[in-house]
Amino acid sequence: MGRQPCCDKLGVKKGPWTAEEDKKLINFILTNGQCCWRAVPKLAGLRRCGKSCRLRWTNYLRPDLKRGLLTDAEEQLVIDLHARLGNRWSKIAARLPGRTDNEIKNHWNTHIKKKLLKMGIDPVTHEPLQKETNKSNETLPDVEIFPAESQKLEPEPNVSTASATTASSEDQNSSSSPTENSSTDESRLLDNILDNVSDYDPLMSYLLEDEAPPIADVPLDFPAAAQNFDNSVQGMPFLDEYCSWLMDCQDFGIHDFGFDCFSDIDISNVLNTLEMGNKE
DNA sequence: AATGGTGTCAACCGCCGCGAC
DNA sequence: TGTCGCGGCGGTTGACACCAT
The missing domain is CATH 1.10.10 (Arc Repressor Mutant, subunit A)
Structure with a gap:
């Protein structure tokens, strides 16, 4: 090799x-x-x-990982986040509980990229390919055009034009070179982006909130983790996925793998709680 | 049934940032 | 202030599965 x-x-x-x-x-x-x-x-x-x-x-x-293909909702979220964050897979993964950066990166490269290309969208810039070729001399796009978001994110005078523009350029930069120019500027920029998103889209808002820690960040004290897990998933849009993961765990036979700590967790209780949370 | 092509994804590599000293 | 070690990240590779011929 x-x-x-x-x-x-x-x-x-x-x-x-x-x-x-x-x-x-x-x-x-x-x-x-x-x-x-x-x-x-x-x-x-x-x-x-x-x-x-x-x-x-x-x-x-990691026991909090989801298995299986990304759902449509997750996939859409990945696309949305990629439009804003570029190839920062770990940041994207942090917003998708139970998904890893590697998984998302792979899914992007194997599925989403092709999907977008088929739709005539440049997977790097998230702009229509046609437009991309026409404006080859422009250095920066004025407004990021992204189908799903362009409908949701009505351009508002004071808000996102600057950050959207910068995000696009940053996006392009990050995809070609991961080097950041200024981490301070970047985090400010990210904050702006996230703030602006929160103004428009409740789902995105929820997922982008720093106050809602991703499941992946739950400390590895499992009984405690189960509690945090329990608390943090109330009202989550992906409750079904968590339930199915827990089901998978049971099917998989976690005890065979030495997951005896899970004997401290009554999975059926967790499931019940999840379902109750889902109904509320 | 055999073979070649293509797709998928787990794992590796090398770089970078950060904290400790 | 500089150096070192560690963890994390993103890009890439390669083995395997699947599909078409």
Whole structure:
């Protein structure tokens, strides 16, 4: 392959994880929580580098992950967020509870990109391809044109023109080069964008609120996490997905994997609570 | 049934930012 | 202030599954 391995120490295993390795990692994290990732492989008895362990955990083993394809709503949200944030997958993923940046990135590259191209929309700029070619000399688009949002976000004099314009340019920048010019400016810009979004779209508003922590950020004290989970999902638009995830967990047989901590969580209670929250 | 092409996604790589010292 | 180590991020790769011929 000729790739320079990041974990080239002797005896460090690479490639797909085995069920045995997964089990070891899960058991370790559940027993000890997430500590120094570098120490994890040694302490957990794994011949992997810490980075690999972290990746495996965050992208695949984390119990709060959703499985399966993105729903239409999620997909639309990803598109909306990508229009604003560019290829900042982790930021996008943070707004989709139970989804990982890797998953969203993959889905973007394999599904959404093609979908948008088919619709005649440039997946990078989110502008119609036709228009894109016509305005090749322009440096910045005046207004970001994005079908779903252009309907929702009526241009308002004082609000989003500046940030939308900047967002588009930032979008373009970020897709070609991840380097940020100014993190302070950027966060201010992001805040503006998020504020403006909140003015228009309740769904986006909810998902973009910093006060509503994504499930992924719930600390890994699982019984406590279950409580936070319980609280944080009240009124969530994706309740069905959480329910199905919990169902999946049961189907999957989490105890087989050493998820004994879940014995502290009465999943049916959680489900009931979720359903009650959904009805309210 | 065999084979080649294409799509999907888990995992890796290298860079960057941040905190500790 | 500079250096180092760690975690996180985004881009990319490669193995595998699926489909068409």
